[in-house]
Amino acid sequence: MKVLVPVKRVIDYNVKARVKADQTGVDLANVKMSMNPFDEIAVEEAVRMAEGKGGHAAGTATEIVAVSIGPVQAQETIRNALAIGADRGILIQSETDLEPLAVAKLLKAVVEAEKPDLVLMGKQAIDGDNNAVGQMLAALLDWPQATFASKVEIKDGKAVVTREVDGGLQTIAAQLPAVVTVDLRLNTPRYASLPNIMKAKKKEIAMKTVADFNVDVAPRLTVVKVTEPPKRTAGIKVADAAELVAKLKTAGAL
Template sequence: MKILVPVKRVVDYNVKIRVKADGTGVDLANVKMSMNPFDEIAVEEALKLKEAGKAEEVIVVSIGPEKAQETLRTGLAMGADRGILIKTDETVEPLDVAKLLKAVVDEEQPQLVILGKQAIDDDANQTGQMLGALLGWGQGTFAYDVELSDDGVDVTREVDGGLQTVSLSLPAIITTDLRLNEPRYASLPNIMKAKKKPLDVKEPGDYGVEIKNRLTVLETTEPPKRAAGIKVGSVAELVDKLKNEAGAI
């Protein structure tokens, strides 16, 4: 079995985001970038399936600028076998990402695609579902546990009432949630080896996909600062403020 894992280069989750002075976007100058945390979980799950003897090859793919090679090499250092970079300097929206991934799937013919449920930069939570629709494959989203068998995969997911298990036939798509596993750290020897591994670098045009910007960002602003709390002198005053000021009751 071959497993495809899309990974995205995002601002590291430990970095405090700064908005540009003109409000045109987020300031990325001299900011640490890393692999999207949900995608790290997806890579870890694919590697666990490979180590269990249920997969033969794990391929990581990223769509982005030249520097996205660093993200792919992180995946290779963790244990992935091959890396594919679809190089573009444009902002790629979820639908175009899904179209490019479909083209990669058509070329590589994996039996399983595992990707993070969302990226922490745009929080769109759309790519996995769109890819499933384009391919016509079954999908298990927000995976809490994954059990792979010879003819299918059982995906347990967290829902409001507890846990739900969906049984999918292969090929299938899985999007990962935070509690699925704990991603491993890449060892220094593996990091050095990953730097020497060749990457398959392509462009969107190689797959016949034209990048289209359907959304226009009008302005980027920081969220308002949280107001300080106050003390009230009685229950009646509390009820009055909740009702007339906060509108909570």
């Protein structure tokens, strides 16, 4: 079974994002970048499918392809996926930050060329927090989808996925090929070992451009302004529970 894992280069989750002075976007100059944490979980799960770990039969995944869309520096993100255990990578170079629909269209083109049995991806990227690409990709491909996966099993030609929903857990079965988006509690990604990092340097990364796929990626949205969230105001102290209840009852008192 071939597994395609999209991975995105984002600002490292430990870094506080800064807004540009002209409020046109987030300042990425001299900022540490890394793989989107949800995508890292997806890569780990795909590798476990190949290794026979995490409840998967050995050899469930026979090939793992990591694909990224972004600047040439996104090769580092793909190399990280290769060091974790992916077999090869594809980078679609784009110097502009594409909208979720454009990303889904490009991934659809990659899926049609690679013909994977499963697309395993993070539920969202921590930069835009859109949580949209997986669902859009499934719709464009007309494939079954399972989102917010906290457990994935492959059996009888189906992906049996336990989903985290507001009311608890929901288990569904999606006929392969399918799109599955993963949540935080699916697994804990491994640290890439030094030997695997060295091996990753020799693995193939196919370099593509957006123009190679003849896909309309024109933006549908216009960013008017990007601002930081307002700073929290200082709290107040109350003498006792009765005063707290009284202030909670008074709109705007706290």
